[in-house]
Amino acid sequence: MVDADQTFVIVGGGLAGAKAAETLRAEGFTGRVILIGDERDHPYERPPLSKGYLLGKEPRDSVFVHEPAWYAQADVELHLGQFAVAVERSQKAVRLGDGTLVRYDKLLLATGAEPRRLDIPGTGLAGVHHLRRLAHAERLRGVLASLGRDNGHLVIAGAGWIGLEAAAAAREYGAEVTVVEPQAAPLYGVLGPEVGQIFTDLHAEHGVRFHFGARLTEIVGQDGMVLAARTDDGEEHPAHDVLAAIGAAPRTALAESAGLDLVDAARGGGIAVDASLRTSDPDIYAAGDVAAARHPLFGGDRLRVEHWANALNGGPAAARAMLGREVSYERVPYFFSDQYDVGLEYSGWAPPGSYDQVVLRGDAAKREFIAFWLADGRVLAGMNVNVWDVTGPVQKLIAARTRVDADALADPSVPLDSLAG
Template sequence: MSGLPDTAPQDPGAHIVIIGAGQAGLMAAEALRSGGSSAAITLLGDEPHAPYHRPPLSKAWLAGEVDAAQLLMRAPEMLARKQITLRTGSPVQAIDRAAQQVRLADGSALPYTGLVLATGATPRRLPLPGAEAANVLTLRSRDDAVAIAAGLARCQAEGLPLVVIGGGFIGLEVAATARKKGVAVTVLEAAPRLLGRVLSPQLSDWYAALHRSHGVALELGAAIERLVVQDGQARAVQLADGRALPCGLVVLGVGVQPNDALAREAGLAVDRGIVVDACGRTADPLIVAAGDCAARRLPDGRLLRLESVQNASEQGKSAAAALLGQERPFTATPWFWSDQYDRKLQMAGLSEGADQAVLRGSLDEGPFSVFQYRAGRLVAVDSVNAAKDHLTARKLLDAGVSPTPEQAADLGFNLAGLLAG
């Protein structure tokens, strides 16, 4: 993809519109200001809330450990001081590239000289009979989390179980939080193991044992036939083997779909996300994209779409730089985390295609890490309650330094020493 022309918006008459007021959109807005842009900046959010942190929604928020004020990333008055106009409750209906306008759902239009697409993603629903029941919920937004918290409170009060469909991070985090509240939980996962796309079999099994030790009933290889609905509420989840699992609440955690419809309808390239280069640029020199909605074209031609705070933040900054006519490719090692019970999983790198896993530490006796290799090269490290390993792993992967499997397994070997010089 070609870079932006030298006439990228830098004058007071310019107007940069950012669609999406989440992590990526907010980072782009602030990076534009800190990068010296004097353009007017409008940040458009679908939701009625100012930008807020999403990771706590499935954990601390559901557990009642944080309040709305603690979720807030930036208060509207703070954005106003930076001359960033925040418009909440303002969904966008279409992008008119020829006229350089975005059309809002209320019928109004905003002109742009630069456009950031930070539209995020939407949780998938399942095409199951009964899935439209009022107590079958997904978790993405603050309002979703409020509804799930209310459902868990009802389950607590009435002694009703929670059924989680999907053994990914969101589903397992909700399950862990529900168990802390004393709610009975069953997790249904269609695959033969938990987190099968992102964790080694060894670590998948460890997480299964962790959840079972906290009283979660796990059903792996589960086939769901329908949800039994009475009076608009799901009362049971009917499995293909004939069993019916009672429920007071059902949470779906079966992945997300990138919100790329606006881009597709505007004629931009879309392939399971809005196709961008390492700087967040689309084929239109006035339009960039960042965050969960963006699929980055790698040097080998493959597309990579990541769902993480780090990716949203860094892509947002890269996209802002592109609109300023600068090159700021985001190529750092991706990292993720998940809190379940008193265990913090920190992941560095991407384990796709790994053919060897090496354990550093003990699965039974404390902090440990799983080093994953592909064709003898380190590609990812998954650490549980081992922050030092995680930080070292990120540095090793960024530097392209690969300890041998024997070095990784040896607790007495100083991995950080490989970075010296």
């Protein structure tokens, strides 16, 4: 039973934390709700930072989860620009950087992730960037516009989703772009080599140069400014700016210092939570990028999903669990991306080595298709590219876990709904 005098504290001012606060109020919780965020901006969504906002097509205000006035109206106490430095479990309190203790009855850790840093010489130069926060996107927007005007060069380390979306944005501004990637194809860890080649071709058609099988070893500069980027195979690429897009690491320092169970970094890292998003402490929960939950659809493996939909849905699920509701977080992982005139939605989880077959449905040459990753005839993941209104059937196939005839799956005349059994 939740008492009206209770205090629920949320550490993390992103989408997961904001939606958790919203859900607590929507579910009728009348106690104190305190949201602590280390950025001074109100909670915002991250996808626009590498898409519409970065391209200058969406206004700054469009990124925020709620209007600023909403928090006061909902009686959510905001502590913005405040760092939580410790969780004192014995006192059931969060210690802030200024020494303040914020006591809790239930605590949600929605601390997100932080961009991985390049550990090479030259990263202190003025033209080295990351793209994770609103301030990063604001800075990078100006950089890309300037590079486009001056025919400048951007080198991107990493051909993952952020790297490719940033490459597309840079080309739309008119900048010269080189992407350095240690794997043999972009998005290798998600799509594998078969479908990754489609994105190589897409970006190459738009003038992006790829340097596969290599890593950056040094960023060369003069007078504090970037001049070039060197790779471990002896190449040197001219550069006025460098974007590090080599992934993100879960922000687990608070949980680790508090003695909560964590997942080993080799298995994706993150705070270990059960199906109700509860940590090893029954009064502490975790959601969003930082949470690694057992997923029944994928053999009970712990999945840490760093995408928008996980924050959007995980925050509310954790909030309901904090209120004592029965919660089993079993959503099929989902994300979307926009690059040039290509839009896509990806559902499921199929890292290289987990599948034995890739089935394409539609016209890959025209980039209007659905790709499916299968293991033993069962669909692990599906990605629709410029094909819309199929996410429901695709996710139904993944959740069904039944064997599917590959020829029928590849045949656009066979309704997807009919294949799930």
